[in-house]
Amino acid sequence: MELRHLRYFVAVAEELSFTRAAERLHIGQPPLSHQIQALEAEVGAQLLERSKRWVRLTEAGKQFLDDARRVLALSEQAKDTARKVQRGEAGELRVGFTYSTPLTPLFATVVNRYRERYPDVTLTLHEVTTRHQLDALAARELDLGLIRPPEIPIPDSIVTTVLREDRLILVLPAAHPLTAKRAIAIKDLESLPFVMFPKDAGTGIYSQIFRLCREAGFLPTVAMEAKEASTMIGLVAANCGIAILPPSFGVIAMEGVQYRALQDASANTALMLARRKDDSSSLAAGFVAVAEEAAAEGNKSLTSSPLPARSRRKSPAR
Numbered sequence: 611m612e613l614r615h616l617r618y619f620v621a622v623a624e625e626l627s628f629t630r631a632a633e634r635l636h637i638g639q640p641p642l643s644h645q646i647q648a649l650e651a652e653v654g655a656q657l658l659e660r661s662k663r664w665v666r667l668t669e670a671g672k673q674f675l676d677d678a679r680r681v682l683a684l685s686e687q688a689k690d691t692a693r694k695v696q697r698g699e700a701g702e703l704r705v706g707f708t709y710s711t712p713l714t715p716l717f718a719t720v721v722n723r724y725r726e727r728y729p730d731v732t733l734t735l736h737e738v739t740t741r742h743q744l745d746a747l748a749a750r751e752l753d754l755g756l757i758r759p760p761e762i763p764i765p766d767s768i769v770t771t772v773l774r775e776d777r778l779i780l781v782l783p784a785a786h787p788l789t790a791k792r793a794i795a796i797k798d799l800e801s802l803p804f805v806m807f808p809k810d811a812g813t814g815i816y817s818q819i820f821r822l823c824r825e826a827g828f829l830p831t832v833a834m835e836a837k838e839a840s841t842m843i844g845l846v847a848a849n850c851g852i853a854i855l856p857p858s859f860g861v862i863a864m865e866g867v868q869y870r871a872l873q874d875a876s877a878n879t880a881l882m883l884a885r886r887k888d889d890s891s892s893l894a895a896g897f898v899a900v901a902e903e904a905a906a907e908g909n910k911s912l913t914s915s916p917l918p919a920r921s922r923r924k925s926p927a928r
Contacts, residue, residue, distance in 0.1 A: 615649045616678040618642055619657065623675045626665045662812055668708035694730060698892025700928040702732040705897065706743040706755040708813070709839060713858035714881060716774060717756070719904045720867055724897055731887045731893065739812030744768060747886055753894050755884040760854060761817035770882045771898070777871040777878050778815075781805075781846045783854040784866050788852075803833030803851035805842045815879070819854050822877055 619658035622642070632639040650657050659918045711717050725733060726743065733855055738746060743755035747768055758772070771927060780799075782789055788798060797805045800823075804884050807813050823830045833851040836842045840862055844851045847866030856879050879884040 611649070611652055613682065615645060615652075616682055618645050620675065620678050620682065621651055621910045622646060622658065623667055623671065623691060624666065625741055626667075628660075633820050671894050678709045696892060698894075698896040699728055699730055701893050702734060703893045703897060704734045704736065704753045705752070706736045706738040706752045706757075708740055708743075708756060708758055709737060710758070710856040710858040711881065712775070713861050716881065716904055716908050719908070720897075724900045727900065728896055731896075741812035742815050745882065747884060750886075753885070753889065753891070754877060754897055757820070757882050757884050758879055759882065761814040761821070764884075767887055768884050769887050770884045771902065773876055773881045773901060775858040775880045776907060777873075778818075778854050779857045779860050780870045780872055781843055781855060782870060783846055783849050784851075784868050786852070789868045789870070791870075794870050796872060796874050796877060799823070799830070799852060800826070800828040800926075801831070803818065804830045805830050805834045805845045805851040805853045805899045806830070808835045808837060809843070811837060813854075815856065817852065818879075822854075822874065824876060825876065826874075840864075 611904045618631070618635060621634050622628060625631040625634060625659065627664065628643055629637050629645075632740055637806060640787065646658065653674065655669075655670040655674075656668050657674050659666040659668055669811065670843075689744055693732055719848045721733065721735070724731075734753065736746075738752070738755070740755075740760045741762070742756040743752060743757050744760065744765065746752040747755055748765055756773075791798070804819070807816050809816055817831060834845055839855055842855070843859065843862055844863050845851065846853050854872070854877075857871070885896060
């Protein structure tokens with residue numbers, strides 16, 4: 611049974627005339643009658659009663675008409691969905707993001723704008739470290755990734771776009787002597803205890819901190835490690851050491867800490883959009899276009915990331 615057979619039957623059932631149905635379908639009446647007879651034979655039931663003057667639906671034909679209309683509607687819906695997917699207007703898009711990304715205004719702007727423009731796309735967001743995002747992209751478990759510079763070679767199969775750049779921030783105990791300095795460099799941190807992410811956390815900043823310290827002539831002393839940035843900031847407030855983090859974490863208001871931008875030219879980070887080179891899907895292209903548009907708008911108005919000198923409330927627990 612083909613969809614055209616259903617369309618032929620629906621036309622005859624609605625017109626109750628083979629002549630009018632044939633005109634509507636732009637085919638001859640004899641071929642139409644032959645196709646309806648073939649359909650009835652395949653179905654195994656008489657669907658229409660015929661005379662020289664009228665055509666009527668049998669009880670079986672009435673039920674078949676309802677089902678035929680549903681099948682035809684579903685076929686149109688399937689074609690429409692396929693066209694929407696081809697245009698990037700439907701389907702599922704899987705996007706990874708690092709722990710610091712949601713704290714940037716750009717993240718909310720991109721996600722909200724994308725959902726407004728593509729309401730029929732299921733946007734699935736996954737919190738994943740940069741290194742694991744790169745692995746997931748290569749394995750086709752993610753379609754796009756919002757990452758930080760990984761401090762390791764990015765696979766040739768992955769291309770990245772820088773959405774925004776910022777200076778890394780130093781997190782200090784509120785009463786630390788360094789808070790009195792107008793400009794703080796990595797060299798000023800020699801001999802201070804560091805609170806850091808674990809080496810195997812998959813974040814690029816661990817390797818970056820070691821690189822920056824080596825360039826300044828020393829190796830950092832790791833006093834404590836924590837998997838969550840909010841935990842690291844709390845440990846700094848407890849005078850367990852100092853920390854270096856992406857600037858988006860500076861929005862976490864916590865009693866007992868102060869944030870300062872580092873002055874070294876290489877003490878910077880970026881928010882990047884990563885995707886596979888061979889991904890030519892309209893779904894991914896739509897998100898990339900929205901992200902680049904929002905980033906361009908944000909960079910025009912961006913002067914510097916505001917850093918709270920001291921917080922007055924505790925950060926919410928995760």
